Amino acid sequence: MSQRRFRFGYVLASKKVSSFIQDSLINHAQKNGIDLIPIDLNKPLIEQGPFDCIFHKLYGPEWRKQLEQFARQNPTTVIVDAIDSIEKLHNRISMLEVVNELKITAQTETIGIPIQIFIQEKSESESLLQAMNRQGLHFPVLAKPFIANGTADSHQMSLVLKPEGLAGLKAPIVLQEFVNHGGVIFKVYVAGKHVKCVKRRSLPDIPEEKLGTLKENLISFSQISNLTAQDRNDDSMAELIEKAVMPPMGFVTDVANQLRNALKLHLFNFDMIRDNKVGNRYLVIDINYFPGYAKMPNYESMMTAFFLDIAREKQNNEANS
Numbered sequence: 001m002s003q004r005r006f007r008f009g010y011v012l013a014s015k016k017v018s019s020f021i022q023d024s025l026i027n028h029a030q031k032n033g034i035d036l037i038p039i040d041l042n043k044p045l046i047e048q049g050p051f052d053c054i055f056h057k058l059y060g061p062e063w064r065k066q067l068e069q070f071a072r073q074n075p076t077t078v079i080v081d082a083i084d085s086i087e088k089l090h091n092r093i094s095m096l097e098v099v100n101e102l103k104i105t106a107q108t109e110t111i112g113i114p115i116q117i118f119i120q121e122k123s124e125s126e127s128l129l130q131a132m133n134r135q136g137l138h139f140p141v142l143a144k145p146f147i148a149n150g151t152a153d154s155h156q157m158s159l160v161l162k163p164e165g166l167a168g169l170k171a172p173i174v175l176q177e178f179v180n181h182g183g184v185i186f187k188v189y190v191a192g193k194h195v196k197c198v199k200r201r202s203l204p205d206i207p208e209e210k211l212g213t214l215k216e217n218l219i220s221f222s223q224i225s226n227l228t229a230q231d232r233n234d235d236s237m238a239e240l241i242e243k244a245v246m247p248p249m250g251f252v253t254d255v256a257n258q259l260r261n262a263l264k265l266h267l268f269n270f271d272m273i274r275d276n277k278v279g280n281r282y283l284v285i286d287i288n289y290f291p292g293y294a295k296m297p298n299y300e301s302m303m304t305a306f307f308l309d310i311a312r313e314k315q316n317n318e319a320n321s
């Protein structure tokens with residue numbers, strides 16, 4: 001790479017700045033010719049820069065307006081990622097639709113999503129039950145907020161064990177088949193062509209014979225997988241995670257690359273589970289924009305490699321224009 005330095009501006013919520021913009025990342029990027037520059041939201045974006053790239057995780061009409069104006073006036077700046085593409089992940093129906101279009105070539109593994117239905121308006125528990133029956137949805141089901149825009153509410157999940165539990169739900173929601181998967185999920189972090197898969201704790205299986213014996217109708221929870229094996233002082237959970245067999249990396253990479261192309265996104269992660277009944281069947285249950293990369297060991301190398309890909313591509317485009 002030449003001596004040229006690249007300016008990468010960023011806009012992130014302050015919590016995300018604390019977790020993601022660590023000194024180790026700033027220094028590693030800097031050594032490789034990438035300067036990470038905070039964008040000041042108190043000043044018009046158009047007056048800042050120049051930037052080779054802007055990466056961001058911020059929503060709202062004001063930011064959209066500023067970014068669009070900047071992009072019009074600076075067409076060579078790489079925007080990671082387009083707001084329209086990010087917004088596909090902001091509801092739990094459009095988020096997963098794309099998974100059904102993937103053409104995975106693996107010999108033994110298959111990919112899909114759990115059965116799910118969208119409940120737009122609050123209705124009688126009776127008709128929710130009818131909707132479930134029509135789609136072949138059985139208990140237990142997960143009720144997930146339709147909107148997935150990063151607010152605490154959007155992470156508030158309910159595991160509905162019995163028909164009586166449906167009465168307490170607030171629309172708009174997605175009712176999703178709860179699939180037994182051995183209590184471990186696979187989180188796949190994607191930064192452009194760089195892909196890393198990690199194991200995280202999940203909800204425990206609910207064997208059919210146990211369902212009838214449970215007292216609760218509904219159990220609420222939030223962001224369970226954010227607890228890693230180390231966080232939880234529970235040897236059996238750590239052992240479960242340790243023993244879980246990773247999906248083949250070729251398959252994971254194929255799914256990640258195809259999702260990246262279909263979603264037109266560079267920075268995201270997806271949660272995948274292995275269906276206990278059909279051993280090589282994997283289901284994508286969640287896709288998140290700009291997730292917590294810093295939870296991965298040595299995340300600064302992966303992110304810097306990604307920044308360098310963007311910088312090189314930009315330099316090549318400039319040379320060819």
Ligand SMILES: Nc1ncnc2c1ncn2[C@@H]1O[C@H](COP(=O)(O)OP(=O)(O)OP(=O)(O)O)[C@@H](O)[C@H]1O
Pocket residue numbers: 114142144148154155156157176177178179180181185201202203223224225226271273285286288
């Ligand atoms: N269909 C499913 N079957 C079984 N377990 C599931 C299913 N969907 C979600 N889960 C469990 O519930 C957890 C939360 O669900 P989900 O990932 O959709 O929520 P989220 O709030 O968007 O999570 P994140 O913090 O990753 O954004 C998952 O990590 C997994 O443990």
Ligand SMILES: O=P(O)(O)O[C@H]1[C@H](OP(=O)(O)O)[C@@H](OP(=O)(O)O)[C@@H](O)[C@@H](O)[C@@H]1OP(=O)(O)O
Pocket residue numbers: 015016019057148149150151187225226269288289290291292293295
């Ligand atoms: O910050 P964290 O490390 O917890 O990252 C989480 C991130 O929160 P933040 O973007 O506010 O930081 C979440 O974003 P929103 O849906 O709330 O927008 C979502 O992407 C989670 O999946 C991430 O957890 P991970 O999947 O990586 O475990």
Ligand SMILES: [Mg+2]
Pocket residue numbers: 225271286
């Ligand atoms: Mg998730």
Ligand SMILES: [Mg+2]
Pocket residue numbers: 148286287288
């Ligand atoms: Mg999510």
